[in-house]
Amino acid sequence: MLKQKVIFCDFDGTITKNDNIVAIMKHFNPPGWEEIVNRLLQERAISVRQAVGEMFRLLPSSLQEEVVHFAISNAAIRDGFAEFVTYCKVNNIKLLVTSGGIDFFVYPLLQPFDIPRDDIFCNASSFDGETIEILWPHVCDNECVADCGMCKTTIIRSYPADQYERILIGDSITDFQGAKLVETVYARAQLIDLCQELDRPYHPFETFHDIIRDLEATTEA
Template sequence: MKKERIIFCDFDGTITVSDNIVAIMKHFNPPGWEDLVQQLVDKKLSLRETVGAMFALFPASRKEEIVSYAIQNAIIRDGFGEFVSYCQDNGIKLLVTSGGIDFFIYPLLKPFPIANENIFCNASSFEGSTIEILWPNKCDAHCQADCGMCKTSIIRSYDANRYERILIGDSISDFEGAKLVDTIFARSHLIDLCKEKGYAYYPFETFFDIMKQLEAEPVR
C-alpha cells in the first residue's frame, strides 16, 4: 500500500514572508526583548520561556494595536493559496504547525480552507495586566526541549508506517522535526542546519517550488 502524504508546514517565515513575532518586537520595541533573544541563543532560556517572557513585556491593554499591526503587515508567500488547493485535490493532509500565536495566525489563515483542527499554534490571553501566552501543544515524553508548541510531538502522532511525512520550514524551531520526516523543504536558517548535519532537503522560495517537486516525486 502506498503511504498517505501528510505535510507539517511552519507559519512564520514560511507561509508568511517574515517572522511575525520578530516583526512585532522590532516595531513596538519593548525594553528587554533583545536580551531575551540573546538568552535563547545562549541556551539559557527555552523557546517557550523566551516567547512567553517577550509578550509579557506588553500590557494587555495594547492588544488592539498589536493584533492590528501583525495582521496588516504580514505578507503571505507566493503560491500558498494554490498549494492549499493542490493538497486538497491530491488527498494530502496539510497541518499548519507553528510556534506563532493564535491572534495573528487564525485571522491570516481565515481566507484559506484550512480547518481549525489542522492548525497547531500557541494561544494567548489578554485577561491579566500583561499579555500571557498559553501552551496547548506541549512536549510529549520524547521531547525535553520545552518548545512551547512541540512540532515533534505532532509529527510523532502520525505513524511513519502509514504516512509519508513531509516538513516545510525555515528556522531552528523546525530542525528537530526535520530529523523525523521523509522529506524536508527548507529555506533560510533551516537550510544552514540541514547542510551542517548532512540532511537531504529541497530549497524553496515559493509554494510553487514545493508543488513542482511534489509532482516530480512519487508517493513512497
C-alpha cells in the same frame, strides 16, 4: 501499502514572508526583547517556549488592539500558498499548519484559505492580566525534552512512519527537531543552516510554487 502524504507546515517565515513575532517586537520595541532573542538563537541558552513567553510579557495587555491590528496588517503571505493548499486538497495530501505563532494572528491570516481549524496547531494568548500571556495547548510529550511550547515533534509522532509519508516545510530553529524525524524536508533561511550542520538532506525553496513543482516531479518519478 501506499502511504498517505502528510505535510507539517510552519507559519512564521514560511507561510508568511516574515517572522510575525519578531516583527511585533521590532515594532513595539519593548526593552529587553533583543537580549531574549539572542539567548534563544545565538547562545541557545533558553527554549522557544521560554523566549516567546518572556518576550510577550514585556508588552502590556492594554496594547491588545494595536498588537493584533499590527500583526494582521503587517503580514504578507508567501507566493503560491493558495495554490499549494488547493494542490494538497486535489491530491489527497493532509496539510497541517504547525506553528509556533500565536492564535490572534495565525487564525485570521489563514481564514481565507479554508483550512480546517483542527488542522491548525498554534499557541494561544490571554490579555486578561497586566501583560500579554502566551498559553501552550500543544506541549511536548514524554519523548521531547526541548520545551518547544508548540511541540511539532509531538504532532509528527502522532502520524507514524509506517502509515504516513511525512513532509516538513519550515525556516527556523522551531522546525529543526521536526526535520530530524520526517522523510522529506523543505527548508529556507536558518533551517538550511541547521540541516547543513547535521548533514541532513533538504530541498531549498523560496515560494510554494517551488514545493508544488518538486512534489509533482516526485510523484511522476
